[in-house]
Structures are given as C-alpha cells and as structure tokens.
Amino acid sequence: MIRFENVTKAFKQNEVIKNLSFEIQDGEMVVLVGPSGCGKTTTLKMINKLTSPTSGRILIDDQDIAKLDTVKLRRRIGYVIQKTGLFPHMTVKDNIEIILQIEGIDAAKREHITSEMMRIVGMDPEAYLYRYPSQLSGGQLQRIGVARAFASDPKIVLMDEPFSALDPITRAQLQSELVGLQTRLKKTVVFVTHDMDEAIKIADRICILDGGRIVQYDTPENILKNPANEYISDFVGRKRIWNIPELIRVRDIMLINPVSCTRNTTLSECAELLGANEINALPVTDGENRLIGIVYGADLQKQSDRTGLVGEIMKTEFPTTAPEKNLLEILGFIRERQLDFVPVVDEENRLIGLITSKNLMTVLSQQFVDTEGER
Ligand SMILES: Nc1ncnc2c1ncn2[C@@H]1O[C@H](COP(=O)(O)OP(=O)(O)O)[C@@H](O)[C@H]1O
Ligand SMILES: [Mg+2]
Incomplete structure (x- = not known):
C-alpha cells in the first residue's frame, strides 16, 4: 500500500x-x-x-x-x-x-x-x-x-x-x-x-x-x-x-416500488391493477415482499370466472434480473428471451424494481432527446 x-x-x-x-x-x-x-x-x-x-x-x-x-x-x-x-x-x-x-x-x-x-x-x-x-x-x-x-x-x-x-x-x-x-x-x-x-x-x-x-x-x-x-x-x-x-446499471433505470399483488389477490382486483397501471403482467409477492410468481395479463384474459385467486394462475417459473446488471446485459437478455417485463430482485429474492421494455425505451429515448436539446 x-x-x-x-x-x-x-x-x-x-x-x-x-x-x-x-x-x-x-x-x-x-x-x-x-x-x-x-x-x-x-x-x-x-x-x-x-x-x-x-x-x-x-x-x-x-x-x-x-x-x-x-x-x-x-x-x-x-x-x-x-x-x-x-x-x-x-x-x-x-x-x-x-x-x-x-x-x-x-x-x-x-x-x-x-x-x-x-x-x-x-x-x-x-x-x-x-x-x-x-x-x-x-x-x-x-x-x-x-x-x-x-x-x-x-x-x-x-x-x-x-x-x-x-x-x-x-x-x-x-x-x-x-x-x-x-x-x-x-x-x-x-x-x-x-x-x-x-x-x-x-x-x-x-x-x-x-x-x-x-x-x-x-x-x-x-x-x-x-x-x-x-x-x-x-x-x-x-x-x-x-x-x-x-456503467449504467439496472438499479439506475428500473421502476422502483412496482405494483404487485399476493397469491390471495382476486383475479378481478388483479385485472384492475393491470389496467390502471397499463402493464401486462404483475409480480406476485409473499408477506415479506419475496417474489413468488408472476401473473400475466394473457393468462388472466382466459379466465371467465374472475372470483378465483392469483395463486391459481400465476407462473412460478420466470426470468428475473439483478440491480447490478448493466444496460447492455439487460438489453441482450430482453432481446434474446423476447421479454417485455423483468422483475428486479435482490440477493434475498425480494422484489425491488421492474424493467419493462416500455420503460427501457423511455429511458433510452430521453437521452437522445436531451442530447439533441443541448446541441
Ligand atoms: N523542478 C521544478 N522546479 C520548479 N517548478 C517546478 C518543477 N517541477 C515542476 N514544477 C512546477 O510544479 C507544477 C506542477 O508540475 P507537474 O507536477 O509537472 O505538473 P503535471 O505533471 O500535472 O503537468 C507546475 O507549475 C510546474 O511548473
Ligand atoms: Mg506531467
């Protein structure tokens, strides 16, 4: 030293x-x-x-x-x-x-x-x-x-x-x-x-x-x-x-405090949350904010009876990402897997953010707009 x-x-x-x-x-x-x-x-x-x-x-x-x-x-x-x-x-x-x-x-x-x-x-x-x-x-x-x-x-x-x-x-x-x-x-x-x-x-x-x-x-x-x-x-x-x-990390660009539901949320409540937030999937968490599933709008559409619970139709296999991942990695991941929705979890699998293809577009395009504006 x-x-x-x-x-x-x-x-x-x-x-x-x-x-x-x-x-x-x-x-x-x-x-x-x-x-x-x-x-x-x-x-x-x-x-x-x-x-x-x-x-x-x-x-x-x-x-x-x-x-x-x-x-x-x-x-x-x-x-x-x-x-x-x-x-x-x-x-x-x-x-x-x-x-x-x-x-x-x-x-x-x-x-x-x-x-x-x-x-x-x-x-x-x-x-x-x-x-x-x-x-x-x-x-x-x-x-x-x-x-x-x-x-x-x-x-x-x-x-x-x-x-x-x-x-x-x-x-x-x-x-x-x-x-x-x-x-x-x-x-x-x-x-x-x-x-x-x-x-x-x-x-x-x-x-x-x-x-x-x-x-x-x-x-x-x-x-x-x-x-x-x-x-x-x-x-x-x-x-x-x-x-x-x-040098740009997922944690810098993710949506923080994303809306989520629990396995006991009813499908009708879930549909309302999706509509109100203009998203097509919703993370499902347990009482300690640990991510346990994702409920997709497409799966919800198939249910004629909306009195059922999220726990019955949520997917428990899904891709996630970590806050340290960089912009290139997340862009590659999204393109390769054709995703438009990736929950961000910490080391204990707690939901801390969300990356959607829409918010990525917004983040990226803002940069170009700003740069143009400065010239
Ligand atoms: N041997 C020296 N005698 C007098 N002044 C010096 C001498 N070496 C460096 N300086 C002065 O010290 C300052 C810092 O120089 P230097 O460390 O070479 O800067 P840098 O490497 O960042 O360009 C400058 O103002 C330079 O003129
Ligand atoms: Mg020098």
Whole structure:
C-alpha cells in the first residue's frame, strides 16, 4: 500500500502540492488525472524519490520512504515515461534486462523472462530481441518500456503519460494491453494522464487533481455518475456516461416500488391493477415482499370466472434480473428471451424494481432527446 500523509511540495515559494493525503491499495491501478501543471508528475516522482516532499510523509507498506535506501527502493518500482528512456546504444533485450542483470539473475532466466514479457506486450521476441530503439516505432518503443518496467517483477509500477505521444489506435491497443497485463500480474500501478477517456478506460480508481489538491478520488463509475463539482462534470463531459452503457446499471433505470399483488389477490382486483397501471403482467409477492410468481395479463384474459385467486394462475417459473446488471446485459437478455417485463430482485429474492421494455425505451429515448436539446 502507498500512503500519502499531508504531503506538500514547494519549488522555492511556489507550493505546487497542497496537503495531499490519499492511499493506493496493493494490486490497484490508480490514475492521477488533471490539467497540465496540476502536480501529477511531481506526485509520481515523490513515490520513487526523484523528488522529495517539503513536508508530510509517503509510506510504502507502512514504511516512511524517506528512511529507505533510494537505490533499493527504485529497484522495487518500475517507471515508464513518455520518452521511454530506453538506452539508444543497447538492444531491446539488454534494455529490458538491465535491472535483472544488476540483480545478478543468470542469463538463461533473464532471457526467459524477457521473451515472456515481450510476448505479453505483443512483441515477437524472435523478431525484436536484438533490435535497437531507433529501429522501432513509437508504439513498439512504449511496449518495450512497459515490458522493462514489469520485467524485474516490481511491486509498484509508475507510469507518466506513457501513451500520450502515440496515435489513437496504437494508444487504444496499449491501454487494453496494460489492463490485461495488470489483471494478470496484479501490480500496484500509478498512472498519470491528462486524458479523462484514458483514465476511465484503465483505472480501478481515478484521483482527480487540480492546483495540487485532490478534487475527487473514486471509481470511474462513481465519478461519471456523481462528479464532485462543476469542474469535474465539465471535465468528464455531462453525457459521457451514456457513451459507456456498461456503467449504467439496472438499479439506475428500473421502476422502483412496482405494483404487485399476493397469491390471495382476486383475479378481478388483479385485472384492475393491470389496467390502471397499463402493464401486462404483475409480480406476485409473499408477506415479506419475496417474489413468488408472476401473473400475466394473457393468462388472466382466459379466465371467465374472475372470483378465483392469483395463486391459481400465476407462473412460478420466470426470468428475473439483478440491480447490478448493466444496460447492455439487460438489453441482450430482453432481446434474446423476447421479454417485455423483468422483475428486479435482490440477493434475498425480494422484489425491488421492474424493467419493462416500455420503460427501457423511455429511458433510452430521453437521452437522445436531451442530447439533441443541448446541441
Ligand atoms: N523542478 C521544478 N522546479 C520548479 N517548478 C517546478 C518543477 N517541477 C515542476 N514544477 C512546477 O510544479 C507544477 C506542477 O508540475 P507537474 O507536477 O509537472 O505538473 P503535471 O505533471 O500535472 O503537468 C507546475 O507549475 C510546474 O511548473
Ligand atoms: Mg506531467
């Protein structure tokens, strides 16, 4: 775990980091994002002691890094920057292996690790091991930079705008590869960018900085849904969440407190409820609001005698969904199963909401109307 405790940093009289306190958990990818000059690089450089705080402490696994040996500390921390920092006179192989060599790892093992890392970042070792940096494209250089940072198996990897100079397609590829790499290797990654799209795509948590202060530190989902202030909502773009349907949950769009009946509701009452609410099915619950069935309007139509009870005609086999499901999943589910009515239940099978094809249409179309209106 990395912990900043009341960290400030001043260059002469100019305080650029202002009383920063936050934590990064092991195995987490945290993205520091904010406009140019807000203090991202300075924050990152304090973690590997390329610069030191004016006051406050930084702890790694509860140890104050000011008291740790700088060289040993840096060996445990991979570092990737925009201009990869590869040594031009060394081959790709030697560049990746440099820390492993310093650590005295034997040649066979080094080569094994290097080839493995190259494959992970999408570079064929056969073709590239003995090339020099000047013989590689920008994207390939950054891939090697990433391979080098992860090769010595550090606990922490710091990345300062590593993909900013790349074309959008290469950049998107490297972002996906980094996410894959991180999922496999479970490093603690601190990644700096000024690009909110990049942050949303790769971060477990995003730390938004402005003027040397944290303005919000949360998951991409929560930042998109509840931007802490005007600055952030402008920064993330008001409608951006609608561009990422994975972030819209059933609980955000379901009808809450849906009408329901019990097994002892009479069919005539049930027919009235259906008509009054303009729905064609009704959830049936027990005394504790647990979902036990659905009564369909179509089945009700077939009953000439309306004095019977719901319990006699309700269906007890039916699809349900959970509040955490996302918009894409629920749309797929509804299309595949040809549903127009899906009750939403919690872990204890309690009825908490309802998704109908009509309310989905309303939710989706409203977004288009709003967006049009804003233009
Ligand atoms: N070595 C330095 N000497 C003086 N001022 C610096 C130095 N490094 C950074 N700064 C200043 O600190 C502020 C934050 O810089 P930096 O951390 O590089 O921002 P970012 O990475 O977010 O663009 C800027 O105003 C910058 O000019
Ligand atoms: Mg910077």
